[in-house]
Amino acid sequence: MKVLIIEDEALAAERLGKLLYEYNPAIQVLAVLSSVEAAVKWLQEHDLPDLLLLDIHLSDGLCFDIFKQVRVKCPVIFTTAYDQYALEAFQVHSIDYLLKPVQFSKLVQSLDKMQEIRHTLGPTQAEIPINEVVQMIRPKEGSYKSRFLVKMGAKIKAIKTADIAYFFSSNKLTLLVTRENQKFPVDYALDDLIQLLDPSQFFHINRKLIISFDAAKEIHPYFKGRLKLVLHPPLDEEIVISSEKTPAFKSWLDQ
Known part of the structure; x- marks a missing residue:
């Protein structure tokens, strides 16, 4: 499996890499990117990976801006600090999420799910309903803490x-x-x-x-x-x- 990690915290990215290796030493991490700009450029210039591990908050904005500029048809696992009950609604098709700090047992569950998706649907068959995801996990206007x-x-x-x-x-x-x-x-x-x-x-x-x-x-x-x-x-x-x-x-x- 070829994985692209998009994460702006170096320690978090390093941890994800170690957990992936622990899950399967044969997993290839294609790159570790920290910004929307770098992710868009990479995705425009390379074939899609088998899986994206994607932090919601990046160094230059929210990860959703990536999907405004490139089409992504591979499975995605978001990493987020949002409560899981607010996110269960989009745990379908080629989308999953991990709550930070990422635990190995949860990563295993997500990777097993992604493997099953790849084997049953093919790696790029179902495009991510990203607009629905954005609406569910982007804070609504005026919803920031006052x-x-x-x-x-x-x-x-x-x-x-x-x-x-x-x-x-x-x-x-x-x-x-x-x-x-x-x-x-x-x-x-x-x-x-x-x-x-x-x-x-x-x-x-x-x-x-x-x-x-x-x-x-x-x-x-x-x-x-x-x-x-x-x-x-x-x-x-x-x-x-x-x-x-x-x-x-x-x-x-x-x-």
Whole structure:
């Protein structure tokens, strides 16, 4: 089986590759791509793989933009942090999904399902009803979170999303940091949060940080095509944007 991995988090992509090898050492990973742009270019220039492993959030946008530019008729397994009950409706034909973090047992089930599809229908017989999928798992307009509940001692307070500077993950704890530099723990992983936040207002910098548009105080060129970022309120940690994410970050700032 030939597999194309489209995933913008290097550690997640590496894990998928290891899990695929554990499932079957004969599986060939054709490429690992991190952006919509790279995926479209690859799919336009190559034959379709036997399977796509596709993250929903990529470095330059949502994966659905890929399907607007190229036709995909091979089985696809999405990786997502969305609750499984919201996704059961599209678990048909050549579509499946894996909840993050991807577990080997779940991957085995999905791969077995894809193998059965290839053997019974052929690898490209049924085109993915992608428009239906988009409607089911793309957040509806106006559905992004407008506030978060946090604890202040014995009290509970609602923090407006507009008042949030960034979310920072450290030592298995996710902190919400307000523009006034108040810090509150929240019960969300960053992968979950980014899907609840308006992408025009928040950007997933790396596996530890999501920032709001106004939190970027200073941006400096850095080595090897990277950017160094200074936040307000300040964060006591060097923030470097990878060269892979730099184009998407600049586009986000310039929208």
